[in-house]
Amino acid sequence: MTRSDVISPPSTSGGGPRGAGVETVAALPQVPKIKKSRSILVYLSLFWLALIILAAVFAAFLPLPQPGVPIAAPRTPPALGSFDLLFGTDNIGRSIMSRCIYGARVSLVVGAVAGIVGFAIGIVFGLIGGYFGRFPDTVITMLTDAFLAFPPLILLLAISSILTPSIQTLLVGLTLLVVPAFVRLSRANTLSWSAREFVRAAKNMGASNTRILTREVLPNVIPPMATYLPIVIASLIVAEGALSFLGLGIPPPKPSWGGMINDAKDSIAEYPYMVFIPAAVIFLTVFSLNQAGDFLRLKLDRTMQD
16 A cells, blocks of 8 residues: 555545535534523513503593593492493592503603603713713713712602692602613713724724714613613602602692502501502502513623523
């Protein structure tokens, strides 16, 4: 046997070697795609949020009486025979079902509007402070720390006692309450993304600060902040309910979930359903918003996807 016979390369004629390569590739194990399991609570929470939002939007088209009009005897217990009396009536005979649905308009609008406005303001000031630094960052950080040092409930009580209780007053107070948290979150993410290589490359290529903030930094700052927004809205709904319970929220006769609890608190021993039903609506909505926030975090947060 010669040396050439030992080390001669395999012949490329025919289908031998090429066919063997195909067979080798085909023989590699096929790794199935990992399916991420989701909790049934997520789907139930999204269903509840969709249901309560649709009911609030189309409340005028539902077979419900007006929330301020008595329809039966006061303190009528819940009855399955009538949709109006499904949750019973309150102290003056108004439908609790109707007041829960119409009250969702107030609670959801106040929480959503205050949260979204605080979200937008927080992003703007967080981007400015985190990107430019120095004097703008110092001023923004000092104002943010000052607001965070003030007790939230005391701030809300002060605003509600100085101004006339109304939806506008609640929106102002709740927006001021959440802006500092969004500013700090936006600033922290801006500091992180501003140090990345693609931002430095954009600066070296002569891109303006406005373009870098809007095209490079902002798209990466919004997703982690969006995952925090449902949780903030949930806390704002609780805050609105607390103010309404204290009598500093939405003035009657406009219904709100916290106001319903406040109206029925003296009858909780004899008629507990008048307190537990609006409290259960608040609990389910807040719980569903927290589940939605966790779901968005799994979808949008890159650190949670691996």
